[in-house]
Amino acid sequence: MxxxxxxxxxxxxxxxxxxxxxxxxxxxxxxxxxxxxxxxxxxxxxxxxxxxxxxxxxxxxxxxxxxxxxxxxxxxxxxxxxxxxxxxxxxxxxxxxxxxxxxxxxxxxxxxxxxxxxxxxxxxxxxxxxxxxxxxxxxxxxxMSTQEVERRVAHAVLRLANQAGRKEGSGVRIDFPISRQDIAEMTGTTLHTVSRILSAWEAKGLVEGGRQKLIVLDINGLAALADHVKE
Amino acid sequence: MxxxxxxxxxxxxxxxxxxxxxxxxxxxxxxxxxxxxxxxxxxxxxxxxxxxxxxxxxxxxxxxxxxxxxxxxxxxxxxxxxxxxxxxxxxxxxxxxxxxxxxxxxxxxxxxxxxxxxxxxxxxxxxxxxxxxxxxxxxxxxxMSTQEVERRVAHAVLRLANQAGRKEGSGVRIDFPISRQDIAEMTGTTLHTVSRILSAWEAKGLVEGGRQKLIVLDINGLAALADHVKE
DNA sequence: GCCAATGTTTGCGCTGTGTCAAAGATGACA
DNA sequence: TGTCATCTTTGACACAGCGCAAACATTGGC
Known part of the structure; x- marks a missing residue:
């Protein structure tokens, strides 16, 4: 080859x-x-x-x-x-x-x-x-030592968007099939918690989810979640 | 020199x-x-x-x-x-x-x-x-992804006993001043939780604590705690 | 030998997350 | 087009462990 x-x-x-x-x-x-x-x-x-x-x-x-x-x-x-x-x-x-x-x-x-x-x-x-x-x-x-789950997931998703992001419509799509379970295993939590978090984000317009699919719509919003100390 | x-x-x-x-x-x-x-x-x-x-x-x-x-x-x-x-x-x-x-x-x-x-x-x-x-x-x-705090602390203490243990009396002493806060920062928890855990262990005769001091009395007992799935 | 600084213990209430359970969605395949 | 396997969502509940706070112990300095 x-x-x-x-x-x-x-x-x-x-x-x-x-x-x-x-x-x-x-x-x-x-x-x-x-x-x-x-x-x-x-x-x-x-x-x-x-x-x-x-x-x-x-x-x-x-x-x-x-x-x-x-x-x-x-x-x-x-x-x-x-x-x-x-x-x-x-x-x-x-x-x-x-x-x-x-x-x-x-x-x-x-x-x-x-x-x-x-x-x-x-x-x-x-x-x-x-x-x-x-x-x-x-x-x-x-x-994992210092941040609560939501921030960890935010960081993980941002990293994925960076390393494996492909522009799609108004957002950035993670360019391979990824499940909530996968994200849970990357961040040290459960798929249930990840699902809840992503649902909340979707309600806020930060991401768009789907079966084995994840599109980040608002990188800055996510970054704020990841960096900002919760207020 | x-x-x-x-x-x-x-x-x-x-x-x-x-x-x-x-x-x-x-x-x-x-x-x-x-x-x-x-x-x-x-x-x-x-x-x-x-x-x-x-x-x-x-x-x-x-x-x-x-x-x-x-x-x-x-x-x-x-x-x-x-x-x-x-x-x-x-x-x-x-x-x-x-x-x-x-x-x-x-x-x-x-x-x-x-x-x-x-x-x-x-x-x-x-x-x-x-x-x-x-x-x-x-x-x-x-x-940190899969174990609860007590097991993590057990692992950390065993590791320390291994790398920095010095025989003292019937046990193995961690051979440098180490605080609960230190252990907390190694395992991703708080000094309060570490203190509680060590107190419990001391009551069971697994370790002997003290100010900036830690002596492991029962390595096997600790190892059991670290490895065994809780029952 | 007393004081101040630093580390430790312990109680209490709260909440973030895990656990358990069950009901949708989605897509693959026949 | 229907079926099945897989993935996702959501609810209800429990509890481990954190935050806060106060008392206690130890050590070193003066």
Whole structure:
């Protein structure tokens, strides 16, 4: 399958790589189509590959011992994921599930050290990427520690609109099927509470909901909810 | 000031470095004594140095816009911290405060790329360290999403006993001054709730409390509380 | 040895959210 | 076009945990 080289180039991890090295890198890649509902890898499985999402959308989930599920993050096109082995883990800590028809590039994890050796800047940039992810995680912890549910949901929806928004009519539509349950698992609450909150927002004209659908009509209004201390 | 080289060697980040390089590395270091209550760096300040804790104990905190504080993590001897610049940040995301008399090695951040160039394995190992930190962050998110306060506190206390425990009498004492407020800020609750929980535990003989003091008397009992689904 | 500062405990009332339950909506598929 | 599975909405209720407030304990300084 033909690989979109300019897309790969646009990723921080690869933007400084020489053309020759990039070709070599892509030469080892396998392109894989992932239909909706299929997992790229599953929690606990041996980490045999690392991946780059070219197209589509994934959600990375974890299941706790007592069966509760949370969404760790959403993978967008251009994101590297399934890093586990590079981080000294032998298995994947979560499951990566396609929520939209997706295409991912796959490399055997053994190649990671080789590529790093050949291209030291790679490791630096990769570390920066992980650093950002760490920061996001801390942001989430801070939110969960200090904010009540409605503000957390507002932040989560704004983030989604930012990362996966597509203009539609007068608003911005989240560009993949997303349920209240999903939003609940991203914010640490229940689908019932999310449903109530979204209903209230819809009554205020902030969003438009629907089955697995969410359109933000008033970004500023939502941002006010997210930032403002309640009065 | 004399630097304890064997302590430095014991840190994953440095264990594979050649002796010559290590000497060079340490040659550029400044050793700094940090009395209790003093900050090594403050949130928002320019990230001029990165650090290695040789002795003592720090807590890394963040303050939200609306003035609430959370404890991001506790820094133990041997931990690298104040990484910001290596992760492509120009300022420190939090404040590192000494909760015990501490000694830290300091390097100017400019040296980081040099050391990485000279020693590519360094970047790989550093990434593994960050990876672990990311995992811890996700663990915390998972706990905050799915567990009620008492279990979260139990987990936090067990973690502290593990990382900073010193045998004392029949129990394990957390080896630095820690307040209920601190524990609250680590688990996303209030000091009042923490106080109530600890009182209850003390009545059950699980722990022994005190002013800025905490001794775990029954690790297994606590672990049961942390793991077991309440019955 | 007393005082001030700081940390801890405890009671009480309130409310945000989870839990349980049941009734719509929506879309896929036959 | 009807059926079924899935998702969403809404109500009723309970309670964990927060906010507020006041008393109590410990420590260090003078």
């Amino acid at each position: 033909k690989i979109d080289k300019s897309l790969v180039r646009s990723i921080p991890l690869f933007d400084r790589m020489s053309d020759a090295d990039l070709d070599k890198f892509l030469g080892h890649a396998i392109s894989r189509r992932v239909p909706v509902g299929e997992a790229v890898f599953e929690q606990g499985a041996a980490a045999t590959h690392f991946f780059l999402l070219l197209h589509g959308r994934l959600k990375v989930t974890q299941v706790t011992e007592d069966g509760q599920q949370i969404i760790v993050r959403v993978v967008h096109p251009g994101d590297l994921f399934g890093f586990a082995k590079a981080l000294q883990r032998s298995d994947y800590p979560g499951t990566a599930l396609a929520v939209a028809e997706s295409i991912a590039l796959c490399w055997p994890t053994e190649l990671w050290p080789q590529f790093v050796d050949r291209n030291p800047r790679l490791a630096v940039t990769a570390m920066q990427t992980i650093g950002q992810r760490l920061e996001e995680a801390h942001t989430r912890i801070r939110e | 004399k630097i304890d080289k064997s302590l430095v060697r014991s840190i994953p980040l440095f264990d594979r470095m050649s002796d010559a390089d290590l000497d060079k590395f340490l040659g550029h270091a400044i050793s700094r004594r940090v009395p209790v209550g003093e900050a090594v760096f403050e949130q928002g300040a320019a990230a001029t140095h990165f650090f290695l804790l040789l002795h003592g104990r720090l807590k890394v905190t963040q303050v939200t816009e609306d003035g609430q504080q959370i404890i991001v993590r506790v820094v133990h001897p041997g931990d690298l911290f104040g990484f910001a610049k290596a992760l492509q940040r120009s300022d420190y995301p939090g404040t590192a405060l000494a909760v015990a008399e501490s000694i830290a090695l300091c390097w100017p951040t400019e040296l980081w790329p040099q050391f990485v160039d000279r020693n590519p394995r360094l970047a790989v190992t550093a990434m593994q360290t960050i990876g672990q930190r990311l995992e811890e962050a996700h663990t915390r998110i998972r706990e």
